[in-house]
Amino acid sequence: MAYPGSVRICDVGTRDGFQIEHDFIPTHDKIAIIDAIVAAGVRKLEVTSFVSPRAVPQMADAAEVLAGIDKGPGAEFVALVPNLRGAENAARAGARSILLFVSASETHNSTNVNRPIAASLDCFREVMALAVHGAISTSFGCPFEGDVPASQVAAIARQMREMGIRHVALGDTTGMATPPLVRAAVVAVREACPDLAIALHFHNTRALGLVNVVAGLELGITEFEGSIGGLGGCPFAPGATGNVCTEDMVNLMHELGIETGIDLEALCAVARRVEAMLGRQLPGQVMKAGPRTRLSGLDCAVRAVG
Ligand code: ZN
Numbered sequence: 001m002a003y004p005g006s007v008r009i010c011d012v013g014t015r016d017g018f019q020i021e022h023d024f025i026p027t028h029d030k031i032a033i034i035d036a037i038v039a040a041g042v043r044k045l046e047v048t049s050f051v052s053p054r055a056v057p058q059m060a061d062a063a064e065v066l067a068g069i070d071k072g073p074g075a076e077f078v079a080l081v082p083n084l085r086g087a088e089n090a091a092r093a094g095a096r097s098i099l100l101f102v103s104a105s106e107t108h109n110s111t112n113v114n115r116p117i118a119a120s121l122d123c124f125r126e127v128m129a130l131a132v133h134g135a136i137s138t139s140f141g142c143p144f145e146g147d148v149p150a151s152q153v154a155a156i157a158r159q160m161r162e163m164g165i166r167h168v169a170l171g172d173t174t175g176m177a178t179p180p181l182v183r184a185a186v187v188a189v190r191e192a193c194p195d196l197a198i199a200l201h202f203h204n205t206r207a208l209g210l211v212n213v214v215a216g217l218e219l220g221i222t223e224f225e226g227s228i229g230g231l232g233g234c235p236f237a238p239g240a241t242g243n244v245c246t247e248d249m250v251n252l253m254h255e256l257g258i259e260t261g262i263d264l265e266a267l268c269a270v271a272r273r274v275e276a277m278l279g280r281q282l283p284g285q286v287m288k289a290g291p292r293t294r295l296s297g298l299d300c301a302v303r304a305v306g
Pocket of ligand 1: 016173201202203232243
């Protein structure tokens with residue numbers, strides 16, 4: 001199986017992960033974590049979102065976070081916005097890349113943003129003056145409607161492409177993707193819009209996150225989203241595991257001989273720092289076990305016979 005020679009990894013932990021944290025994370029801590037992720041070699045991050053501070057108090061400091069991060073290394077910083085007002089606020093705060101999202105299922109879209117899919121897409125048209133990335137939530141299944149037809153995902157992608165969007169992330173919002181569903185969605189979107197760049201965003205809710213990443217690699221996908229330490233969760237399944245963990249994914253890529261440009265040990269150190277900051281264990285695994293080639297002392301062996 002020929003995999004791509006290199007991939008781009010986008011970390012979404014400080015947006016997709018932090019947004020469900022109950023206690024407010026101080027702005028300077030958010031900035032320090034983003035700077036550390038960039039210093040480890042990550043070159044694309046979904047840093048924050050310009051949503052209603054009433055709905056998501058954790059993101060109330062979006063403008064300050066965007067202003068405070070180190071722009072030096074030349075990473076792409078993406079801000080998520082739900083509507084025109086959010087996009088205007090993001091632009092005012094200096095955001096150059098914004099991410100607009102819509103769900104592939106009507107029920108999820110109305111639960112999430114209280115409007116039909118068509119209205120969400122209309123709002124995209126209003127903000128196309130900015131560098132816009134699109135994201136389609138529930139691309140591989142909806143917690144309310146169940147299976148989402150790949151043709152529905154492709155139809156939304158086609159409308160985005162017709163508006164001028166060139167990059168779309170297919171999101172597995174509640175961890176319902178499986179390798180066959182990944183293949184079906186990617187093939188359908190490619191057929192509908194051959195020149196649209198596709199990124200894949202999986203959640204590890206049912207332990208298939210990295211398996212789905214491999215399915216994406218086999219299809220030639222070269223951009224994947226993850227979150228540092230495996231931050232994040234699923235609002236409809238309390239306690240469920242969050243996004244695919246960025247370090248675990250980087251470890252997989254390196255073992256497959258795929259370049260990421262990321263220093264795995266440095267990224268694991270950032271994940272442990274986030275863990276200490278939040279005061280609870282995160283689901284990431286390589287951050288605990290270390291890379292495969294890290295050797296243990298012999299004294300561990302007598303206790304490890306299982
Ligand atoms: Zn996510």
